Amino acid sequence: MKEDFLHYLWKFKKFDVLNLKTFTGEAITISNVGQYLALAGPDFFNAQITIGNQKWAGNVEIHLKSSDWYVHHHERDTGYENVILHVVWEHDTEIFRSNNTEIPVLELKHYVDAVTVANYQSLLTPKSWIFCEKELKDTDEFVLKNWQERLFFERLERKSKPIFDLLAATNQDWEAVLFQLLAKNFGLNSNGEIFMTIAQSIPFSVIRKESFEVENLEALLLGTAGLLDLEKEDTYFKDLKFRYFYMVHKFQLETKTVAPVQFFKHRPDNFPTIRLSQLANVYHREQNLFSKICSLNSLDEMYALFQVSASNYWQNHYQFDKESPKKKKVLSQSFIDLLIINTIIPIQFAYARSIGKEIIEDLIPLLRAIKPEKNAVVDKFSSFGIKPQSAFETQSMLQLKNEYCNKSKCLSCAIGLALVKNN
Known part of the structure; x- marks a missing residue:
């Protein structure tokens, strides 16, 4: 199990929120889980939680084990003084603030449905190529189509960065x-x-x-x-x-x-x-x-x-x-297609960005009209039941594979989230 699974559970409240208690038996009511921060510092900022009869506003830190607090040396970091709740999968030691007050602990494993855990473990079981290869073909079409648009937008943003670097040079x-x-x-x-x-x-x-x-x-x-x-x-x-x-x-x-x-x-x-x-x-x-x-x-x-x-x-x-x-x-037309995909559309997108315009909705139809690219990644997705019809879909596939599958970011992926939720 990885911490990102616990982040997912907390962010989307995928547990029994009605019967929560701290490890010492105080009732917990969550008004706001806080803002997820994928940066240094506590995981969720400005959460609002009632513990017992006391309302708290502050940060939530999440670990697999309570002792990870010391493994990560949070006791030396003043940025963790405002943690109001320590959410863990397994509680194995008490954690104290610098003023010797104990930080309340929620041991999450008692409140998560076994099916959700099983789905997550099934998804993260090593496969021959990517974790969800066996389930890909059953992905809800609505989920897939919306995710493809987001992936395409991310890929254009990634391609625009070196363009702006070259402009500076x-x-x-x-x-x-x-x-x-x-x-x-x-x-x-x-x-x-x-x-x-x-x-x-x-x-x-x-x-x-x-x-x-x-x-x-x-x-x-x-x-x-x-x-x-x-x-x-x-x-x-x-x-x-x-x-x-x-x-x-x-x-x-x-x-x-x-x-x-x-x-x-x-x-x-x-x-x-x-x-x-x-x-x-x-x-x-x-x-x-x-x-x-x-x-x-x-x-x-x-x-x-x-x-x-x-x-x-x-x-x-x-x-x-x-x-x-x-x-x-x-x-050839196929060669010009590559120029359109890898040069013309990225530079149109970057230039529009530089003058404060958004043209993503104009670019998607262009890519939908170009035949799908042929490469090893596209062939693999096709073999698992996701057969692209256009370059728009193949560009989305490349972004998915490179930025999510290769980095095991299943719980940041719409397909992975859907499989954990619905499998």
Whole structure:
């Protein structure tokens, strides 16, 4: 048993509140359980309780055992002087304030229904993947749908934090932040951090100035990635290399060494050469990309904005000096979907927040119109009976798994709470 179960019981009064008594036999009446504080200090602040004939207002501290008070060294902390009730599962020692008055104790195990305890223990029994995997498919649809909206909102808030961190590092340059985020997402999982480092190594003012020549943008990106370091006979390679070192000298750029980009295990269409060329073409075609993205209201507009392909050279190449069958390497709809999910919607949300607007209700329909993502987490949820119909649901699933299931926060989860209550 964990303390968070006792927090749940107290917060929602999931025990026999009509017949409560302290360990010494005084009647307890709860007028207000107090405000739950997930911070340092007592667990519930400003509770209102009558013990015997005396009304009290103060804090409630909760432990599995009374002796945990000393294990956590609360006797040394003046912040616990206002505790009016010590709620425990098992009382094993008396607790005193600094003035030697004893703190009343409620031993909760005598007042909790056995079924509630059994449901909790069943939920927390280790399973192969997550605690509630066997019960997931029976989750009430109303509970699930409402919880998904909350999870999606939490995920957007989590994604917005690094955006604001990047803004602080770029003197509030939204265009520069967008460039870095797009670069990361063009790199997918294996090259994402490397692509972001590349984008951060090039002042965005240089991207702005050179965006009218796509070859210059390609040279900057490929050169910073280290893909122009070797000697090759290819004419296009030589041209890009000349352009790159000319711009390094012109703008006094640092030739930082980044980690090698990865070709291994990638399908050719995801080779870093192709993705960096496509990114260069996005910025060649759209000089004010951030303002355009913030004005987008529909998926069709988003798809149209990213209808770009790699440069002509790459139509019959995947690497320098190695010719391949001709193929126009455009951004696929599934790839643009990833950009929408991981870049466009988070940055729209963050920008709206920065100017005091809430647009969550506008963003949910967009995600509902995008096909569900494919990844190991989504596949696992599907195998346990929760089959997503859209990217909105898969984003909620990722938040659920990462922030609740992986951290065993079942009693902070609407699904876990419903199972403990109704199982």
